[in-house]
Each structure stands twice: as C-alpha cells, then as structure tokens.
Amino acid sequence: MSKHTIEMTINGRRHTADVESRVSLSDFLREDAGYTGVHIGCDHGVCGACTVMVNGEAVRGCLMLAVQADGARVTTVEGLAAPDGTLHPVQAALRDEHGLQCGFCTPGIVMTMAALSAREKRPTEEQLLNALSGHLCRCTGYQGIRRAARKLASPEPAESTGGDSV
C-alpha cells in the first residue's frame, strides 16, 4: 500500500506523518496523533461519535480519509477548552445540564455544537437540535443534551472562553 506524507494542524500544533491512502481521519487522529478523544462507534457515518472540526466545519472523521485533510486545520475535543482548562461554553452547558452519562458520544456532540456556535454565534435551539439529530447516544441521555442545547440558545449562554475552537 502506498504511503503519502501529509501535514495538518491539530489543536494548534503541526503534525506531519506518512499514512496509507486507506486510513480514515478518525483512525489517524487516534492512532497516529494520539487524540483518543475522537471516539469511533459505528465507523460508517451513522452515530456521530467521531465528529471533529476540519477548517471549522463539523466532519465525521470516519467518513474522511486522512489524506483528504492534508493541509487542513483540525480541532478535536482536546483542543476546545482554553489553555487554562476553562471549558468551552458547549462543554460547560453539557456539564451543567448533565448532558452525558458514559460519555462515549459526548466528544462528537460537543464538536457539532461548537462548530455551529462558532458559525452562528448564537444558534437557536432548533438549529442546535437539527445539527444534533444525526448523533446517537447509546445511553439514551437525550434530555440532558436537549437542556444543554436550550441553555446555549438562551439569551444568557454559558460564559465564553475561546480555546482552539475555529
């Protein structure tokens, strides 16, 4: 299998590697770059657990090849909080509203909501829920996730921190 040299910026750090053409972005981020916050559930685009940001857009890492992200700016859940550890508003809302149980689906949900929040600044609850409609939570903890979305969409959202979000 031929290899390709790729370079991308992951959570603000340059990462260069030789990868086989067939390697997915999610496998690359976990196995090569060490960002194990990228969770792989179905591995074929159904559950949303592997969602990361690529150039600011929410992308399912299992549906993208690592070589397709050559030159891109990638953000995983590890790059979302501020350098001092202050949570991103999406993370804070999920924590405050108990929007996670085992946490397996959580990184993907966080990245989808963070990408939308970065694009829309103040997304509506409907926009957030639409964006989340493609995410599966095997713990079925959807009510807490919905409350977090409602909180983000409220006139006084959780405090903003910055971090490496888009």
Ligand code: FES
């Ligand atoms: S692991 Fe990518 S969508 Fe399920």
Ligand code: FES
């Ligand atoms: S919190 Fe367990 S899969 Fe969603």
